[in-house]
Amino acid sequence: MSHQTRTDTPKSTAAPRFLAPGDGLRQWWDGLGRPAKWVVGIVGFGVLALLPLYTPGFIDTPGISFGGTMAAFVMIAIIAIGLNVVVGQAGLLDLGYVGFYAVGAYTVALLTSPDSPWNKLGATGFFSKDWAWLSCVPIAMAVTALAGLILGTPTLRLRGDYLAIVTLGFGEIIRLMADNLSDITNGSRGLNQIAYPRVGESERLPNGVFSSGNSTGHANYGTWWFWLGLALMIAILLFVGNLERSRVGRAWVAIREDEDAAEVMGVNTFKFKLWAFVIGAGIGGLSGALYAGQVQYVAPTNFNIINSMLFLVAVVLGGQGNKLGVIIGAFIVVYLPNRLLGVELFGVNLGDLKYLFFGLALVIMMIFRPQGLFPVRQQLLTYASSAKKLLSKADDSKAAA
Template identity: 55%
Template structure:
């Protein structure tokens, strides 16, 4: 009796990739418009009883932007960063120092502080990454954890940063009027920046830089042997992630209108990391989902908000046991590239092809 092989059903991602570009845009545009309209729609099913709904949506969007930036470092390059809140804090203080009347620095229009915050946090990323990114694993995690705490202590003890007194009227004009009138418009600005950042990160993921990150994440030693400049590409990941973290911090400072050192503790950094791990490190849609879970659930279910750290901790343990890749794991095709290249390096497969993710393009020195 002959047996017939039943073809596997295509996954959602495969179905999506099989759609034409116009069909993909036809699906995305209504979804994006719906996301933009959420603060005004205020659907009863997802309304937040304890918090103004537009403010809640801004918090979710802020976490989503943070998660996208941290995903570049943790998910795409495989660098465990436990002090990402430090870059978030630097961005917030840049916005405060250049817009608050409590600061003695020259005042700038708030929108100018957004790229300025990104540039300054990129510099901090270079300063931190240059000596530390030769470390790996737990050693790198400990150093980054110390960086996040160091930024908080500097803010507490350096007089111009005003410690717990902080900066008031951030992103306001001389009359005390906020840069944007309502939380809804802060949400719109943040969602717009998320879309821009996602497009930028997506292009990087498909470039040689993204392929190098995958190689480093899968097996850094094999990547080095095959000519990938691992240190350089790790610096790139760290700096790009830092810039996105600084941008989100500046948005947070502008919306809140107040910045002090109490908002940038280790617990906040762990929540940022939880959003990435819960959603699926390496998957952009996954980390957005993780950010929604981490930021929205305590606002929606206020009865359990005081137990949110316990709940997220248990959720992480359960995921590590039963689904270590997160709710939406990284793209398996990208994960497979590093493994295949490593197997070929060991002589278990055919010669490395010219379009391999790890194959360097010809350069003067023969490195990527």
């Protein structure tokens, strides 16, 4: 009887894997403790808030106000965070998210525009001239969340491409309703003179710092809208971050990874998908209210399907499921076209080719990095490696005992 001795095979020394810039930044962020993350976040958002006042020349947008660019960025970032809840967290493919954006904007417009038959501007109390926009923001979020509930209840039992087609139809239905209900929405002419915050009124600025009359200097009306949107974005990030760490967030991740397995394990998939849809819709309505107040004009052409695709591009580029990553994706979507505005190559304005650039970027990303620039899976892998290390230490201690 032969006796075979067991020999341990030496561990292979694999070559270090190349880390993309997004991976390195993500691993650095995951290695920080929670207090350190708070410090970095406060400093980072503080620097971001000061950018319109102290704009470095290499990031300035010569063809357009940098404050206005940042105001547009923060609105798209809020949309991207809301869409990320639906697409990135719960794994629901929503191609008609612009519909919720439109519902929020039209809610504010219908309640405050003189062209609307439902105009409440000038009434006493919360709909007075000074408080009308602020009063409409929670109403817009509630109406949009209700729209998400009405849409999601019959449709969220669908999956994949079927759900995508239904949501795509929803976005187009909202746009066509705004275009055809001319007695209410003023049709293709749109709604003008929408209310906005009346803050900082003075002799030089009789309508306040948020009015379009404040168009000169660094602290123009775009900068003030950026600061307001940044404060709201931080509040939404805190809200969504708490949800991610709760039972709801864990249920969303389970549904995203494998809906059938999650349902077998006792997760009420329909309920949690509906929660994601309603929460995402409410956040989209908030961004629509911001848009209506800043532009003070809404029309059906502002809410076409192309905008919905751009919102999805921000989520895909940044990294689905990573709420900080989608903010960077939103910055890319807004900043690059404005930075290239007025730059000509062979007689072509590069700022007009944004759809071409983003289409090429998506193709390249899907080939080389489908998880996005800042993938959320890196964090999950970090937790997995930490768990393996703890288990290996426990096994070593047992063996030594």
